[in-house]
Amino acid sequence: MKKEFKLISKDLIKENKAKLKSLFPETDKDGEIDVVSLLSLLGVENEEQNECFGLNWAGKKEAKKIALKPTTATLRPVKKLSSAWDTTKNIFIEGDNLEVLKVLQKSYSTKVKLIYIDPPYNTGKDFVYSDNYNDNLRNYLEKTKQFENGERLTTNIEKSGRYHANWLNMIYPRLSLARNLLRQDGAIFISIDDNEYDNLKKVCDEIFGEDNFVASVIWHKKYTRSNDASWFSNNHDYILVYAKNKNYFTLNNQERDESQLKAYRNPDNHPKGVWKATPLHAKSGTNNSSFTFKNGVVWAPPKGTYRRFNDESMKKMDENEEIWFGENGKQIPQRKSFLSEVKDGVVPVTIWTYQEVGHTHEANNDLKNLSLGGVFDNPKPVKLLRRILDLVIQSDEDLVLDFFAGSGTTGHAVLEKNLAEKKNVRYICVQLPEPIKDKKYQKISDFTINRLLKAGEMLKNESSDWMGDIGFRVFKLDSSNIRPWEATVDTLSEQIDAYVSPILDGRSEEDLLTELMLKRGIDLSVNIETRLFDGLTVSCVDGGKLFTCFAKQIPASSVEELTRGIIDWHNSLKAGKDTVCYFLDDAFENNVAKTNLCAILEQHGLTNLHSL
Structure with missing residues (x-):
C-alpha cells in the first residue's frame, strides 16, 4: 500500500x-x-528583452508569481447549506476566488465552456481582494476572522499611489488561472466600466492573446438620465469578450425579434413562404454588366457597385419567381430572401439596449421578486446573463463558471435557461464571505446561497412538471485536512507526536474525501455513494473510479467483511482495473490487518491501494 x-x-x-x-x-x-x-x-x-510593448505596473512580477504558486488549501463540504446534495450537479463555493481557482485546477482544467465575471470596478468604493504573496491562504483565513467580527477588508481609494496597480494585481492572477479552466472552444465575458476598461483590455490581450479578442460589448444599463452628473450621465457598462482559442470558438446567432420577423412577408403567396426583398448588387466584385429578365426588364448595378450573382444564378431565380419587381411590377428588381433559407437568428451586435437585456432597475426587481433586495447597488439583470448564455451555450451539459458571483445572477440565469430549453447546463459560483450591513445576511455569500435557493424554488413553482436540477452543493475554502509539518528545533518532539495521526482534529471523512477528489482531479459534482461494511463507512466515487474508507479504526476482525464488500461493489459496477482505493494508514489495528487487506484486494484486481 x-x-x-x-x-x-x-x-x-x-x-x-x-x-x-x-x-x-x-x-x-x-x-x-x-x-x-x-x-x-x-x-x-x-537586448530586446527589456523593450517589449505591453502594460506594466508596480507588482506585476509578483502578480504573475502568485498565479503560479501552488496552494495547500482545500474545500470542505457544507451539506446543511446545500440543496439536493445527492443529485445536483451545481456547485457553490465560499472563499477567496484566487485560492479557489488554484484548488479547482486539476478537477476542472479545460472543462469550462463559459466564464462570466463581474469584478469590482475600482470606483474608489469597491471592495478589493487583498492578496498576500507569501501565504495567501493564511492571509484569507486571518481575514475571515475579521469578517466574523464584521470588519470590512479594504477599499482602494483614489488617493492611493497604487490605485490602478492594486486593482491590476488583484485581477491578473485570477484571469491567468481562469484561462486554464476554459475549454478550447470556451470564452470569457467580463463586465467593466471606464475606470479600468483600458487596463483590463491590455491585461486580457496579454493573458488570452490579442488574436482571441472577440468583442467589446456596450450594455445600456440605465434608462434614466443622471442630472446631477458633473459632465455626462454615465448610462453604459462594457462587457469584454475573449475566446480561449478563436479557431475553435463559435457564437450562436441571436434570435430574431418581432420587428425583424415583420420584415418577412409573402404578398405573392410564394410556395417557399415568407421573404424579404434584398438588393441584387454588392459593394465589391468584378461584374457590373446588365441583365435582362424574362419580363423584359433590364437591370444593371448602380454606379460604383457590382452584381451579387452571375448570369446562371440570376436566370434560375428569375425562372423560380424569386425576383420581386414591386407591387406594380415596375420597381427596381430585388431578390426574395426566404426566411426558410437563411440562418436561424441573426449575428449579434455589440450594442445591447436595456429593452433587450434589461437594466439595473430591472435587476433589482429580479431580486424583489424573490423577496430579496436592498443589498446590492448595481446587480446584473437575469436577461443580460440569459443573452450571454444564449450566445455561447451549445451543449445540454456545458459548464458555466462565475468566480465573482455576487448576487447570484449567473446561477439564476442558468436555471432559467434550463427550464426554458429543457437543458442541463451546470454552474460553479464562487463568492467571498464579505460582510454586509443587512439584518438578515451577515455576508454576501449567505445572500448568494439564498438567492440560488429561492430562484430554483420559484422556477420549479412556475413549471411543476419540470424535473430539472435546481439544487447545489456548497463547499467552503479552508486549510488542508492533513496536518502541515511546521517543526522547529524547539517543537520537533511535539510535531512528531502530532504526526502519529496526521489528520487535523475536527475534520470529517467527507472533508477528506473532498480533498482527495480535488487532488486526483475529480469533478466535485460526480455521484458519491456510501455503504456500511461491519460498521465501517465506504464511499464509492463516480461509478467506482475511487473507493475510500476513512474510518479512524479498522479492526483486524473487520478486514474480511470490509474487503468482500468493496470487491462485490466494484464487480457489480464493472469499474475496471483503474480503480483506486484509499485508507487511513494509522487506522489499522496492526500491520497484519493492513497486509491482509492489501493481499485480498490485490487478489481480486484492486492493486491501486493508497493510504493517508
Whole structure:
C-alpha cells in the first residue's frame, strides 16, 4: 500500500517546464530551463528583452508569481447549506476566488465552456481582494476572522499611489488561472466600466492573446438620465469578450425579434413562404454588366457597385419567381430572401439596449421578486446573463463558471435557461464571505446561497412538471485536512507526536474525501455513494473510479467483511482495473490487518491501494 498525499494544488510551473522540455529538449540544463537557449531558439535577442510593448505596473512580477504558486488549501463540504446534495450537479463555493481557482485546477482544467465575471470596478468604493504573496491562504483565513467580527477588508481609494496597480494585481492572477479552466472552444465575458476598461483590455490581450479578442460589448444599463452628473450621465457598462482559442470558438446567432420577423412577408403567396426583398448588387466584385429578365426588364448595378450573382444564378431565380419587381411590377428588381433559407437568428451586435437585456432597475426587481433586495447597488439583470448564455451555450451539459458571483445572477440565469430549453447546463459560483450591513445576511455569500435557493424554488413553482436540477452543493475554502509539518528545533518532539495521526482534529471523512477528489482531479459534482461494511463507512466515487474508507479504526476482525464488500461493489459496477482505493494508514489495528487487506484486494484486481 502506497502511502502518499500531496498537500499542494497542481504545480503549474512544473507543468510548464515539462511542456517546454518536451518541445525544446536542448533547453534542459540539469533539470532547469536555460532561458537564454530558449530565447535563442525563438529568435529573440537578449537586448530586446527589456523593450517589449505591453502594460506594466508596480507588482506585476509578483502578480504573475502568485498565479503560479501552488496552494495547500482545500474545500470542505457544507451539506446543511446545500440543496439536493445527492443529485445536483451545481456547485457553490465560499472563499477567496484566487485560492479557489488554484484548488479547482486539476478537477476542472479545460472543462469550462463559459466564464462570466463581474469584478469590482475600482470606483474608489469597491471592495478589493487583498492578496498576500507569501501565504495567501493564511492571509484569507486571518481575514475571515475579521469578517466574523464584521470588519470590512479594504477599499482602494483614489488617493492611493497604487490605485490602478492594486486593482491590476488583484485581477491578473485570477484571469491567468481562469484561462486554464476554459475549454478550447470556451470564452470569457467580463463586465467593466471606464475606470479600468483600458487596463483590463491590455491585461486580457496579454493573458488570452490579442488574436482571441472577440468583442467589446456596450450594455445600456440605465434608462434614466443622471442630472446631477458633473459632465455626462454615465448610462453604459462594457462587457469584454475573449475566446480561449478563436479557431475553435463559435457564437450562436441571436434570435430574431418581432420587428425583424415583420420584415418577412409573402404578398405573392410564394410556395417557399415568407421573404424579404434584398438588393441584387454588392459593394465589391468584378461584374457590373446588365441583365435582362424574362419580363423584359433590364437591370444593371448602380454606379460604383457590382452584381451579387452571375448570369446562371440570376436566370434560375428569375425562372423560380424569386425576383420581386414591386407591387406594380415596375420597381427596381430585388431578390426574395426566404426566411426558410437563411440562418436561424441573426449575428449579434455589440450594442445591447436595456429593452433587450434589461437594466439595473430591472435587476433589482429580479431580486424583489424573490423577496430579496436592498443589498446590492448595481446587480446584473437575469436577461443580460440569459443573452450571454444564449450566445455561447451549445451543449445540454456545458459548464458555466462565475468566480465573482455576487448576487447570484449567473446561477439564476442558468436555471432559467434550463427550464426554458429543457437543458442541463451546470454552474460553479464562487463568492467571498464579505460582510454586509443587512439584518438578515451577515455576508454576501449567505445572500448568494439564498438567492440560488429561492430562484430554483420559484422556477420549479412556475413549471411543476419540470424535473430539472435546481439544487447545489456548497463547499467552503479552508486549510488542508492533513496536518502541515511546521517543526522547529524547539517543537520537533511535539510535531512528531502530532504526526502519529496526521489528520487535523475536527475534520470529517467527507472533508477528506473532498480533498482527495480535488487532488486526483475529480469533478466535485460526480455521484458519491456510501455503504456500511461491519460498521465501517465506504464511499464509492463516480461509478467506482475511487473507493475510500476513512474510518479512524479498522479492526483486524473487520478486514474480511470490509474487503468482500468493496470487491462485490466494484464487480457489480464493472469499474475496471483503474480503480483506486484509499485508507487511513494509522487506522489499522496492526500491520497484519493492513497486509491482509492489501493481499485480498490485490487478489481480486484492486492493486491501486493508497493510504493517508
